[in-house]
Amino acid sequence: MSDVPEFAGKANRRRFLALKPTQQVQVMRQYGDLTYLPRVKILNDPLVFRKFKPVAALIERGCATRECHGGETPAKPFGWRKHLLYPDQSLYTQFLILDRVTLGRDRLVNRDQPAESLILQYGLPAGAMRQTHPGQIKPLYPLGTRDPNYEMVLDWIDLLRLPRPINGIRLEGYPEPLPPGSQLSTAKGPSSRPSR
Structure with missing residues (x-):
């Protein structure tokens, strides 16, 4: 190198x-x-995957129900993939899906501005979100940005800061993001925590 x-x-x-x-x-x-x-x-799994397990469970309970992003005909833009015989592989696939899904300029997981991640924004109560979920849903974080589940997901996304990996894994329907800029940085930058 x-x-x-x-x-x-x-x-x-x-x-x-x-x-x-x-x-x-x-x-x-x-x-x-x-x-x-x-x-x-x-x-063993890196910290980011150990912290992702409860995040995945939360999303599975709140977003990946049969009526929404789970089941045989999941709502766009993502379908939750779960295989009971291969839970670890399912977890990695779920991670890749969440990390790769974009809606216009917005991302389900926004590594640069974690609080702007759609998996956080869409789960907030009405009036607290800057971006509204396209369908009518029950808030995933009923206490807003102080909800323990919101904080858990935000903490996990904070772990995903630079450098963004290019893993070369092909996942049909979910293309790998373009390579990041060539700057190698260990700086975390400003906190992604919303002001309270």
Whole structure:
């Protein structure tokens, strides 16, 4: 990766080495350096997936019912895929779906502005949301931005900040987002928490 400008010089190499191992692997994949990939051992799910399990359960109870985004004919823009025999694989598929779905410029999961994520906005009570769900739904977060479930989902989305991985996984109907800009950043930026 020494031929990539973001890694030229000692300061940039130190910044890369300061990243968490999972972030280092993401960066290596992003820049196409697969040299060390065979030596990478994944011993357990990364934190982002451990935190996603309760988020997925919440979405399954609130959004992925047979009447909405679950069942045999799910409402657009996404269909919740669940396979009882392969729960881990289902979880990864659900993650990819949520991460990839866009509605115009809006995303179900907005990594850059987590509080603007549609899975948060659509679940707020009327009057508290900046974007309304296209159909009539019961609020997923009845206490608004102070709802424990809202905070759980927001915390999970906060974990998805840069760098955005390019994983090369094909999922029919859900194209992988375009590659991010070439800036490698470990900075989290301003808090995504809404003002209270």
